[in-house]
Amino acid sequence: MVQIDILTLFPQMFQGPLSSGIFKRATDRKLVGISIHNIRDYTHDKHHIVDDYAYGGGAGMVLKPEPIFEAVEAIKPDVPAEDGIEALRIILLTPQGRLFCQQVALELSACNHLILICGHYEGVDERVREYLVSDEISIGDYVLSGGEFAAMVVADAVVRLVPGVLGSEASPIDDSHATGLLEYPQYTRPSVYRGWAVPEILLSGNHAQIAKWHREQSIIRTLERRPELLDKANLSVEERQLLSQAKSSLEGR
Numbered sequence: 001m002v003q004i005d006i007l008t009l010f011p012q013m014f015q016g017p018l019s020s021g022i023f024k025r026a027t028d029r030k031l032v033g034i035s036i037h038n039i040r041d042y043t044h045d046k047h048h049i050v051d052d053y054a055y056g057g058g059a060g061m062v063l064k065p066e067p068i069f070e071a072v073e074a075i076k077p078d079v080p081a082e083d084g085i086e087a088l089r090i091i092l093l094t095p096q097g098r099l100f101c102q103q104v105a106l107e108l109s110a111c112n113h114l115i116l117i118c119g120h121y122e123g124v125d126e127r128v129r130e131y132l133v134s135d136e137i138s139i140g141d142y143v144l145s146g147g148e149f150a151a152m153v154v155a156d157a158v159v160r161l162v163p164g165v166l167g168s169e170a171s172p173i174d175d176s177h178a179t180g181l182l183e184y185p186q187y188t189r190p191s192v193y194r195g196w197a198v199p200e201i202l203l204s205g206n207h208a209q210i211a212k213w214h215r216e217q218s219i220i221r222t223l224e225r226r227p228e229l230l231d232k233a234n235l236s237v238e239e240r241q242l243l244s245q246a247k248s249s250l251e252g253r
């Protein structure tokens with residue numbers, strides 16, 4: 001079982017997301033355990049103060065180190081390490097972190113325990129970064145008011161990769177980005193809707209031809225929308241040929 005602990009100042013923000021969809025499915029099936037912890041519960045003063053003024057001045061408050069360290073230390077021993085599985089990552093969500101992508105989601109889904117700490121953009125005491133966390137992750141080059149939505153994004157992308165969560169009917173293998181390419185176009189019934197027909201090949205029942213069409217469409221779509229992804233994609237000689245054909249026809253448009 002994969003355990004995800006989320007440390008936040010706003011536990012109620014997680015109520016909706018955790019009680020439906022992928023999170024509910026994964027936790028109901030006991031494939032994933034998700035616990036939300038209020039950082040404020042790890043303060044010792046009467047007013048449960050979690051932030052303070054920045055040394056040296058400057059705008060905004062800074063999250064104090066003590067409650068964050070104490071929360072992580074209280075959570076840590078609950079999950080024993082399993083042989084061969086990377087045990088624990090302690091991750092701070094921050095716009096200064098490593099950019100999150102499918103590769104990072106895959107890497108994290110191989111761990112058996114993640115602790116996600118929701119930072120706040122005014123700042124977190126630097127000693128949390130230096131002496132507590134193993135990773136800092138950003139979900140994109142923009143600033144959110146806190147790490148909560150980022151933690152949900154990371155948890156969602158990771159949880160769906162945990163074996164058994166998606167069930168046998170769906171597979172994350174063909175997902176956009178899983179192959180290094182964007183996913184091919186998808187269709188379902190009816191085969192003709194308002195006069196718009198589904199590509200004939202998909203109705204042919206010829207699995208080899210369909211697989212080829214899927215790969216071609218992925219390449220064309222990636223070329224049109226995210227050409228920079230093609231530099232890193234693992235393409236066969238035949239696919240490289242297809243790519244140059246697609247490039248010339250795009251240029252000729």
Ligand code: ADE
Nearest residue numbers: 093094095138139144150
């Ligand atoms: N906290 C604020 N902005 C963030 C971002 N872009 N990614 C992760 N955590 C954040």
